[in-house]
Amino acid sequence: MNNDRVKALQEATVELLKTIKADKLKTDEIDQLREVLRFHEHRYYIQNDPLVSDFEYDTLYKGLEGLEKEAPDLVVPDSPTQRVGKGLTKDFPNVSHLVPMLSLDNSYNSEDLLDFDRKARELTGAMEVEYCVEPKFDGASISLIYEDDHLERGATRGDGVRGDDITPNIKQIRTIPLSAKFSNYGLQTVEIRGEVFINKNNFKKFNEGLAELGLAPLANPRNAAAGTLRIKDPMEVKRRNLEAFVYHVSYYVSKEGVQKTDDGLQMTDDGKEVPSSVINHLSSNLLTHSGTLEMLWDLGFRSPAKEKKVLKGIQAVIDYCNEFEMQRDDLPYEIDGMVIKVNDFELQDKMGMTTHHPRWAMAYKFKAxxxxxxxxxxxxxxxxxxxxxxxxxxxxxxxxxxxxxxxxxxxxxxxxxxxxxxxxxxxxxxxxxxxxxxxxxxxxxxxxxxxxxxxxxxxxxxxxxxxxxxxxxxxxxx
The missing domain is CATH 2.40.50.140 (Nucleic acid-binding proteins)
Known part of the structure; x- marks a missing residue:
């Protein structure tokens, strides 16, 4: 977001706060109020750089609640007030992923990475491969589906083919936007993958609270996140302050009818080969993994766009993994390694998949x-x-x-x-x-x-x- 837009939203914030204080808020201001609230949610939860106090945010939020109560027909699915929904049913509905959530092949030393690079060069015919390297988050895996810019479904990994529909709980995670302008990138349907976690500080605070109540503390942040996602009370989920990183676009359908999965590109209507003229109309962000991370960040998601590095040659990858391992204690969240992916989607398609893992990616696990x-x-x-x-x-x-x-x-x-x-x-x-x-x-x-x-x-x-x-x-x- 450019500086002019930030300034305009800050000015709108000041005016809306004055209007609410004077009790003169009108329903024709509801769209602007929602936009302002989304802006401040992004500043607080994604950028960790709030521009308003908690009191001011709550004032704006309550103003929106009041307007929507007066005019319930104006409530929209992606309104900031719609995160908190009704409790889940007794059983979580079981749903199919659009693309299976496969595992990653693991490596534990530089020799494994050298072998991975050798195979990548053999399969792609490249003299030197460009890789995107990012942290491997230690949390609970999720799959999100957006349709026409709105969050339609959130699900657990499950067995990789089917997972549990936990959409009401997903909506309690502030780093997951209820709407995102995928249409700006020419996309209609998108499935993305991510990891839900509790940061180190919140995990400590939550366990301290349990101890005060005489309850057993949670074992570790990863299990705490996974267990929280399966709680039937969305308000309790909200109280636990889950966060999420999204790191992979597994599937999309563009407005032109181009379908992209982890297996490659094809036409959605008749399966014919996609003309290059159609592919050229797609955003350049959709041609590389690093590009999709930047796209997700720009759309308001928390992606590892700032932590990732694009590197040529496996030795640079090994050096960065070793460098990042030295910094892991300083991170606010737990990681247990790095993920190395061939950056170019065309080369990924050449390498293909096994039934267990993609050949174009590898997890480098840090030493215990x-x-x-x-x-x-x-x-x-x-x-x-x-x-x-x-x-x-x-x-x-x-x-x-x-x-x-x-x-x-x-x-x-x-x-x-x-x-x-x-x-x-x-x-x-x-x-x-x-x-x-x-x-x-x-x-x-x-x-x-x-x-x-x-x-x-x-x-x-x-x-x-x-x-x-x-x-x-x-x-x-x-």
Missing amino acids: RQATSKLLRIEYQVGRTGNIGPVAKIEPVHIGGVTVGSISLFNEDVIREKDIRIGDTVLVERAGDVIPYIVKSLTELRTGDEQPIVFPKCCPSCGDEIVRIAEEAAWRCV
């Missing part, structure tokens, strides 16, 4: 964060179902920006299988960069003073006898 510590003692916790859970207390150790002092050992079988003993030096890792767990005991460092872990005979909470149900791993207080 590990440290060693000493196991001091075992404490036992009683869960809500009566399960007795052993918790290892270790010498506090710093792993990936977090100090870890307690680690769940899950059950007695885990202790026996890993031969974990009190006094052991243990290797600790943060799974998914969030959940700490003991990988193994470093038996070569044992001194002979280590003690086996003996499960209690009675409940540590009430003193009653505990039992182990047949075919279950947990001991339970009955």
Whole structure:
């Protein structure tokens, strides 16, 4: 948005606030009021650079609510007031994705990336391939469909072919616009992919709130996001402050009848080859992956347009991945790697897909964060179902920006299988960069003073006898 337009919307904001304060707001101002509210939502949720106070935003919002109450026939689906809908039904409707949501092939070292580049050059015939490199967000995958510029549906990944329709919950995520001017790019129907997450700060605040209520904290941001999307109360979803990055256009139908999927271009009416004259009329943003990220950003989505880099040659890609890994602790959200994609869609089409993953993309997973510590003692916790859970207390150790002092050992079988003993030096890792767990005991460092872990005979909470149900791993207080 250019400076003149920003200035005009700021001026409109001031005038609307004056009008509302004077109680002179009229229904013929409803479109301008909606536009102003969308502008301020974008400044706050996407750019993190608000131009009005929370009070001023709420004043504008309540003004719109009042107008829509006076004239309900003027309510439109993409109005800022329409995010909060009725609760979901008992079961989430199961829906088909327009294009299957495939997995990504994973790599864990530079040798894997070098091999990926070799195959890319062989399949495309290119001497050097241009790649788009972006963060791999650690959240819950979603699919969004926009029709005639309006959000029609949001769904979970599910099994990759079918997912759950969670549209009312998707509408509570402020970084997902209810409408977007895809028509400015000549598009009528669009399916895009993204990742929903809770940022580190909001996750911490939410768990602190649960603790104050005496409730169990959520395990990690990824599971928290996935679980929140399946809550049947949209107001509770809104309260948890989910965010989303969108990073892929998987399907579109243009106004000229051109259909694009991850498999390539074709005509929607009879499947004939698309004339080059038609393709040339499509926006240049639709010819490369990086172009689609810029398009999504310009349309008001939060895409990795600012974090991504377009690089030629795999060595530059490897260097950028290593550089970004060093910065991960400074990010406000969790990532567990980088995604490398062949940037040119024409080359992507040449490389094709497998039934599992696209050949033109690869995930580079960051090294798991590990440290060693000493196991001091075992404490036992009683869960809500009566399960007795052993918790290892270790010498506090710093792993990936977090100090870890307690680690769940899950059950007695885990202790026996890993031969974990009190006094052991243990290797600790943060799974998914969030959940700490003991990988193994470093038996070569044992001194002979280590003690086996003996499960209690009675409940540590009430003193009653505990039992182990047949075919279950947990001991339970009955």
